[in-house]
Every structure is written in structure tokens, then in C-alpha cells.
Amino acid sequence: MSTPQADSGVRHRTRRAILDAALAVWARDWNASLGDIADQAAVSRSTLHRYFPDRQALVEATKERALEAFEEAGCDATSGSGTAREELDALLRNAVAAGDAVIYLYSDPHRFGDEWAAEDPGSDHTEMRELVVRAQAEGAIAADVDPDWVISVFYSLVYVGAESINAGTLPRHRAGEISSRTFFGGVAPG
Amino acid sequence: MSTPQADSGVRHRTRRAILDAALAVWARDWNASLGDIADQAAVSRSTLHRYFPDRQALVEATKERALEAFEEAGCDATSGSGTAREELDALLRNAVAAGDAVIYLYSDPHRFGDEWAAEDPGSDHTEMRELVVRAQAEGAIAADVDPDWVISVFYSLVYVGAESINAGTLPRHRAGEISSRTFFGGVAPG
DNA sequence: CGATGATGGGACGTCTATGTCCCAAAATCA
DNA sequence: TGATTTTGGGACATAGACGTCCCATCATCG
Numbered sequence: 001m002s003t004p005q006a007d008s009g010v011r012h013r014t015r016r017a018i019l020d021a022a023l024a025v026w027a028r029d030w031n032a033s034l035g036d037i038a039d040q041a042a043v044s045r046s047t048l049h050r051y052f053p054d055r056q057a058l059v060e061a062t063k064e065r066a067l068e069a070f071e072e073a074g075c076d077a078t079s080g081s082g083t084a085r086e087e088l089d090a091l092l093r094n095a096v097a098a099g100d101a102v103i104y105l106y107s108d109p110h111r112f113g114d115e116w117a118a119e120d121p122g123s124d125h126t127e128m129r130e131l132v133v134r135a136q137a138e139g140a141i142a143a144d145v146d147p148d149w150v151i152s153v154f155y156s157l158v159y160v161g162a163e164s165i166n167a168g169t170l171p172r173h174r175a176g177e178i179s180s181r182t183f184f185g186g187v188a189p190g
Numbered sequence: 191m192s193t194p195q196a197d198s199g200v201r202h203r204t205r206r207a208i209l210d211a212a213l214a215v216w217a218r219d220w221n222a223s224l225g226d227i228a229d230q231a232a233v234s235r236s237t238l239h240r241y242f243p244d245r246q247a248l249v250e251a252t253k254e255r256a257l258e259a260f261e262e263a264g265c266d267a268t269s270g271s272g273t274a275r276e277e278l279d280a281l282l283r284n285a286v287a288a289g290d291a292v293i294y295l296y297s298d299p300h301r302f303g304d305e306w307a308a309e310d311p312g313s314d315h316t317e318m319r320e321l322v323v324r325a326q327a328e329g330a331i332a333a334d335v336d337p338d339w340v341i342s343v344f345y346s347l348v349y350v351g352a353e354s355i356n357a358g359t360l361p362r363h364r365a366g367e368i369s370s371r372t373f374f375g376g377v378a379p380g
Numbered sequence: 381c382g383a384t385g386a387t388g389g390g391a392c393g394t395c396t397a398t399g400t401c402c403c404a405a406a407a408t409c410a
Numbered sequence: 411t412g413a414t415t416t417t418g419g420g421a422c423a424t425a426g427a428c429g430t431c432c433c434a435t436c437a438t439c440g
Contacts, residue, residue: 044388142379186376189332
């Protein structure tokens with residue numbers, strides 16, 4: 001048989017290798033070709049096509065993989081544990097730690113077609129919005145700014161933090177720390 | 191003659207139309223084809239090629255155009271007028287106002303090849319760095335954070351602000367205002 | 381060892397973006 | 411008006427990415 005079907009260990013590993021390669025390469029250069037992905041995965045282009053019939057299939061699967069990495073990083077473990085501020089803080093630190101996955105998911109709005117812009121990542125923009133509004137009610141976030149602005153800044157800082165890790169500028173834990181601090185208090189002293 | 195040479199008013203106008211179209215289109219979708227640019231400029235693809243022999247030429251010229259728009263927005267008029275904080279504030283507001291130009295220049299690091307990452311936009315990262323260090327000395331910015339982090343956050347907020355204008359979420363002046371506030375003080379109240 | 385599975389790699393055909401040429405129509409200018 | 415400039419648009423050629431097939435080779439498992 002030509003196309004992999006059962007779930008042997010080998011297949012799982014190659015599939016995973018391709019997905020991780022796609023995540024790493026596309027996070028840095030969305031215009032990279034399937035050939036580039038195959039190279040990074042140390043796999044032939046033929047094999048890549050065996051696992052993912054067309055580009056779209058790989059993009060989708062990589063998106064799933066990124067969301068998975070997202071959850072592994074604990075991005076969903078924020079359910080009503082403490083204050084909204086604590087939840088936002090944890091969410092931010094975890095997202096930063098997710099690194100490439102974040103960059104892949106958020107750097108280009110056109111990546112997944114137009115439905116993605118309206119859709120919600122990880123869980124939901126609506127959910128995120130509620131969290132922000134709650135933080136505003138708690139007095140942790142200024143009440144006189146549009147929640148959408150806060151959300152934009154949030155994602156933006158996640159992105160900057162993830163990129164710093166990516167570039168080797170900051171160690172993983174420092175990135176989350178400084179992103180959180182900057183989010184809540186800007187670049188002001190003390 | 192087939193290729194435009196002298197500097198008639200007509201030529202200047204079409205050239206400008208093409209550049210502005212490229213700026214607007216590529217700021218939103220870097221993968222847009224030359225045909226898309228030509229459409230946006232209400233010009234035939236032939237004409238586009240008459241003005242810019244190949245894609246690279248247009249990319250370069252658009253970069254120049256963006257830098258020009260940058261200066262028009264007052265992004266360079268910050269020379270030692272007041273405190274470092276005041277300069278950073280003005281720089282941020284002006285950059286946000288530059289809109290598409292900012293997005294074009296900073297959204298994709300690969301846009302202008304690898305030399306751009308090391309290079310400096312508008313004027314110089316070195317200059318920017320000195321400004322940040324000066325602000326730290328003045329006590330306007332926390333002294334215990336890496337200036338590079340501050341710079342990243344700065345550009346990031348410029349980007350978010352510019353996108354808000356672009357998306358119509360915020361009016362031009364509000365965007366600069368809120369970007370500045372967020373930069374210095376985060377999303378904290380008061 | 382033999383069978384089945386998985387991979388590598390080449391050969392094609394297709395499609396899109398790009399770049400070049402050329403000529404007729406439209407606009408501009410003297 | 412007549413000449414010159416500028417433009418539109420089609421016809422081509424080219425290059426790169428994609429997707430499909432096919433077959434030899436290597437690994438794995440019985």
C-alpha cells in the first residue's frame with residue numbers, strides 16, 4: 001500500500017516530525033514551500049504528500065497541532081480559579097511559553113482564510129472579552145479603555161514574548177515574566 | 191518611446207498611484223500579486239511593469255515611499271527637543287499615525303531580505319536604543335529591563351495602534367493617545 | 381527469510397505569478 | 411490638427427510550487 005493507514009509508531013513519528021517542521025518553518029516564514037517543510041522534517045516531498053494530500057490539509061493539521069501545543073502549555077487551565085487578573089496573568093505566561101504555536105496561529109490573519117479572523121483561538125474571543133471586562137470590574141485593568149484594545153495588546157505582548165524566546169533573546173520563564181509585567185504596568189519603573 | 195523617462199506630471203501621478211496601491215495592498219496581504227497591485231492602482235499590469243521592471247524594484251520603491259510617509263508623519267522630528275520620555279511619546283504617536291507605512295515596514299521581517307533585520311528603520315535602532323537608555327536614566331522607564339525589550343514593545347504597540355486605525359476600530363488621534371498610554375503604563379487603571 | 385509497510389526520488393502535467401513584446405487606442409502637448 | 415507620450419491588453423515564454431504516479435530500496439515484522 002502506498003498511503004499510510006494504520007497507526008504504527010513509525011507513522012506517528014513521521015507525522016509528528018512533519019507537523020513540528022511545518023510549525024517551526026511557517027512560524028518564521030509563511031511563504032515557505034512544502035519542499036522547505038519537507039527538508040526541515042528530513043523527509044522527502046513524496047512522503048509529505050502521503051501524509052497530507054495537499055497544502056490545505058497540512059495547514060489545517062498544523063493548526064490543530066498548534067492548538068494542542070497551546071493546551072499542553074496550559075493555556076486553557078484558567079477556568080475560574082482566582083481573580084480575573086490572576087487568570088489573565090497565567091494565560092499570558094502560558095501563551096508566551098507556547099512559542100512557535102502562538103506565532104503560527106496569530107502572525108498572519110490570512111493563514112486560515114477569513115473565518116479565522118471572526119473565530120476564536122484556544123477557546124473564544126468572547127470568553128477573552130468577558131475575562132477582560134471582569135478584570136476591569138475588579139479594578140485590575142483601566143475601565144475607560146475598549147476591551148478590544150486590551151485584547152489586542154494582550155496578543156501583541158504574547159507575540160513579542162514568544163518571539164524573544166524564539167530569537168534566543170530571553171529565556172522562557174523570563175519572557176513570560178516580563179510580558180506579564182509589561183501588560184499590566186507598561187514600561188514604567190517599579 | 192515605451193518606457194517613461196522625463197518627469198511629466200502624468201508620470202509622477204501614476205507612479206505615485208502605483209506606490210500607494212502597493213503600500214495599501216501589501217500592508218494587508220504581503221502575498222498579493224502584482225496584478226492585485228495594478229488593479230488597486232487602476233492601472234494595467236503592463237503599465238506597472240513600465241514603471242517598475244520587476245517585483246523587487248517595486249518592493250524597494252514602496253519601502254522608500256513608506257519611509258517618506260514616515261517622515262511626513264513627523265517620525266524624525268524628535269531631535270533633542272525635550273526629555274527622552276517626551277521624544278518617545280511623540281515618536282510613538284507619529285508612527286501610529288503613519289498607519290500603512292508602519293505595517294508595511296514592520297509586519298514581515300523577510301520583506302526586504304535579511305539585511306533589513308539588522309538594519310534600522312526611519313533612522314537607527316542604535317539611536318532608538320540610546321533614546322530608551324536616556325529615558326531609563328531619567329526614570330521614565332524601568333531601569334531593570336533590557337532596552338531591546340522596550341524597543342520591541344514600542345514597535346509592537348505602534349503596530350497595534352496602526353492596525354486599529356486601519357481596521358477603523360479607532361480614530362487616528364485616539365490610537366496614538368492610547369498607544370502611548372499603554373506603552374508607558376500598561377493596561378493598569380489611572 | 382519472505383511479506384508487508386514506508387520512504388526516497390524522479391518524471392510528468394498543471395497552474396499561477398512574473399516578465400517581455402508588440403500594437404492599437406487614448407491622452408497630452410506643440 | 412498632427413506628433414508624441416502614455417496606456418491597455420493580448421500573446422508568449424519562463425520559473426517555481428503543487429499534486430500525482432511509479433518504482434526501486436530499505437526497514438520492519440511475521
